Amino acid sequence: MAHVVKHGEGVPLHLEQLTRSVLSADVLKLSADGGTYTLTGNLSDLALPTSLENAIRANMDALFKAEPSVKVLLELATVLGGNFTMRVMRPLWAMAEGGDDESLNKALMIAMKKKMLTSMSSKGYAPAGRNRKSSIGENMQIAFLHLRVLDVAQGMLLKQQKQQLHAMAYSVLSDESLGLDTAPEELGHHARAAANFNEAARCYRQAGVVFKKQGVNA
Secondary structure: OHHHHHHHOOOHHHHHHHHHHHHOOOOEEEOOOOOOEEEOOOHHHOOOOOOHHHHHHHHHHHHHHHOHHHHHHHHHHHHOOOEEEHHHHHHHHHHHHOOOHHHHHHHHHHHHHOOOEEEEEOOEEOOOOOOOOOOOOOOOEEEEOOHHHHHHHHHOOOHHHHHHHHHHHHHHHOOHHHOOOOOHHHHHHHHHHOOOHHHHHHHHHHHHHHHHHHHHHO
8 A cells, every 4th residue: 555655646636546557457356245455466566657647548548448438438528628418428429439328328337437527516526426326417517527537538539530529529519400509619619620621710700700799789
């Protein structure tokens, strides 16, 4: 434990991520009753990540290898700015993953259990405890649990991958049949990030008109 505490430098998030790294390294054995762990290897020989970002990345890599669908979910959440509603994510998930609501809900529950994402209430972050409901309302806000986790997820996306994901986000958010009523400046952001500059310019012009009308009516 002292080995983990020393590397964590007293930062709660870092300590949590390092603990996850240790648990995934097969140097601890869980008792039959699930109550205690027994050390089965030399913890001091374990090469722990040297920074918080490296610890988060290592845990993400392990999670993505075991659950590829969670990787897709976090990538989509990243291009949506780190937070989203299920009303937006469902059609985006269907386009990116070709999956249904069941596969989306499963990926979401895993991401929450692994402390990557969390649900938000009107008063802030909802606790990720045993009382959390297994189903999420259409308009419930979902967000990355910590901004550092979002930063690492953003850094893992390649340029071409970002363009493709933003193009999908633009396609979904601009689909009038879905009734999402997305602000034109947000559409412009996704169009520009997808290198669709003509559409981006059109959206930003529309946003300018909206802002001008709001100024007149203020």
